[in-house]
Amino acid sequence: MDVAGDNWRLALTDAKVPDSGIYCCHVSTHPPMLKRFKLIVHPPEIRMSKEAFLESGETLSLKCAVVYLHPGSVEPALRWYKGNTTTPLDEQRGGVLIETDHLTLTSHLQVARLKTEDAGNYTCVLEAPLQMKAMARVHVLQGMLFHHLVITLGLALLLVLNHYPTNLNRLLYLLFYYCTKY
Incomplete structure (x- = not known):
């Protein structure tokens, strides 16, 4: 001071x-x-989606953002890992693209051509100047199983919305109807 x-x-x-x-x-x-x-001084934190549901063959895209980190003399180091391994994700398999912007403290992970064995926990780790991490659970589903999950979740949503009829609910119903029809 x-x-x-x-x-x-x-x-x-x-x-x-x-x-x-x-x-x-x-x-x-x-x-x-x-x-x-x-x-009000906020503590630094990492923000990232907690869960993702994808179909095999699709591309996983996760974004990790560090917020409230005071700029310092050490350049932040962001790394991605899968599961409990200590090997960075881009060294584990091909088809992985990691783009990190040190100015905005964001990192984008893309994993192409997902397979069921790509399911699991993906962790974004800030290794310097602090030790922080955030994790996302990724589910990779086979074709029709994914479609069935979307329909089941959509029907559950419709049952809830049916109790609260509004114009927005009608719009959501029409959107769900046309998305599942084709």
Whole structure:
């Protein structure tokens, strides 16, 4: 924390979660002046979808984003893993594309031509400057099994929506009808 000279500015560099709170500036004038500021510092986290259902032969696409990470002197290192292995995913099989943007702290994973053995847990790991990770469960289903799952979930949704008739529900019903018809 630094109170800079005569300009009445308070500077917090490298703010941490415990620095969150109400800050007051009190000027001893007549009448006195008081200004309050609320500072909220979020802890860094990784955001990613938790689950994906795909058909064999399709391409898996996952996005991992690190948010609230204060820029520092160490360039962030993001890696992808499958299951409990310590070998990075792009070294495990062909057809894997990983694009990482160090400026926006996002990483995109694509796995082409999915097979049933590609199902499992996919983990995005921030290895530097902190140790954090997020995991997505990927299900790879065979052709008609996937279609059956979509229809089952759609019918369950329709049963719920049937109790709350609105224009949106009618639109969803029509959308489901035409998507499953073809």
